[in-house]
Amino acid sequence: MSADEKKRKLQLMPEVLPDPRLARKDRDARPRERTIEHMKRLLALTASASALAAYSRGYAVVDPL
């Protein structure tokens, strides 16, 4: 079984506890700014980044409500 197949196979989750350290990350920025940075990290990680680049129009900050 490939690593990808193993990842996709359904499992039985243990009763996980939330990680308290997540609440302490990036406290200074506002939610939207933190999310933008997180999105950039996730995009950088993805193996499909090059495919996604074909669709991207370049991320522009959209004024929130």
Added chain:
Amino acid sequence: MTKWIALVGPEIEENLSLRYIASSLAEHGFPSEIIPFNHDGDFGAAILAIAGAETPPLVVGISLAFQWRARDFLAFAMALRDAGYRGHITMGGHFATFASDDILADYPEIDSVVRQEAEETMVRLAKAIEISSPLAAISGLAYRKDGAVVRTEHPQLPDLAKIPRPDRRGDPAACFGHGIAPLVSSRGCYANCTFCCIAAWQEQSLPGKRYRLREVGDVADEMIELQKTRGIDIFVFHDDNFFVPGHKRNRERLSALADALEARKIGHFATVVKARPTDVDPEVFRILKERLHCIRVYIGIETDADQGLKTLKRWSHSKQNHTAIEIVRKLDLYTCFNMLVFDPDTEIEALETNIQFMRFAPEYPSNFGRVELYAGTPLLARMQQEERCHGDYMQWDYELGSPAIERIFQLSMDAFHVRNFGGDALANRLMGTRFDVEVCRHFHRDVFREEWLDEGKDLNRALSIDTADGLQEIVDWVKTHESSEKDDDFVAQLSARLRKSERDIGHRARNLARILHEAIGIGRPLTEIGDKVATPLQRMMFLDAASGDR
């Protein structure tokens, strides 16, 4: 597929939230794709599944199943827009319900939030988007209009007897070849703990009661169907609480379910349930074990300290925690539990009481952590009123009740983080290993050996005692070292020992899983055993093929 709905969320297990919605949508002519986003590595593929589709979905529904993953799913929505998706994006779940106004204010990428249970709301939303009719007529929504957030009226809760059963596409999870399926026989919980977003959510719709039940006949029908059509032997009840108030009512309900299953001639099966300590009663649990073949019960111990029980409003006493463990011990029923040893009011005495509880029940897997402040909960409201938390609606942090306890907490997180949190955390993995043993014990009596159960218990005991010792060491260090100057050295030394224990115990756990795997010869354990180990059957088949006998 000309019109379809994309449903995005975690799918490590069958995501019942998404799958109930998928069934309801299908019943009304809206096919859907369930797009898993379990971890960072899924991000790109999930975006492409939608952005790269020949026909874009009519609606993208995102399940915000865990508040701590909100950032992942909001980032997903942002990236989806950037990739060119122009359709309607909605989000749902407990956190989304409570934070709907903030989400819609900060994230113009999100068009609406489905508040409360979503089956009927999603169908109405899909229909409205399809024909471009106003959203104002749909109860249970929050959306933007003319620059303001509009919340429509509170929705009626779906009738559990009428909504279609969850979609069961794809292969089920399995342990040693025994299919595993999650299901629910109820929604909500009768308790009202201060930290619980489920109670707060249900309180909005069913004030004072907070739960509702399915008829046991209907539950039995679903179990039979799952066994016949998907080979399910292990039924994991993901009810917020499998039990109702009152032991008599539980005896009646569980007996009725067992009767219904027997009348329908269900094959050999096992169940997994969750309980509060106050639900644990000798006769109720005898029925649970002997007639419903429960092989694992998660008991919500959370805390054994009087102070903690009060802060969290657990509606229970330390004596009930101990009695619960004694009852399952007597029944030889596998249980696991978590302990929220750090809460806003914890003092050293309470922490030491909880450490003692870990020593009281060491043969059962457990984990410890901190009470987190979830959106919509009374505990968060209290902490905000007391001006003791900081952060924002996405995530709140707080300092504990005293500098000493805060220091103990920080040292504990430094030393135990590897053991307690994350996918590879041993505290979580051992829950799986013990489950492997119980599946063997229940379904493969012919090959099962008691020494494997003894080893399983020994592993749990080893980790629990090691955890209790380590925590106590931290407490003693803080008590005797007023200055934190040497804290880093202390943590480094303690961590080295904890990591060694984890390697040793983890190695033994993998060995145990391999032994079970060899003995059973079918499927795989839940425990990750690493290498591709051929089972005796596979080896036999290989030899047959090689010799040309086939």
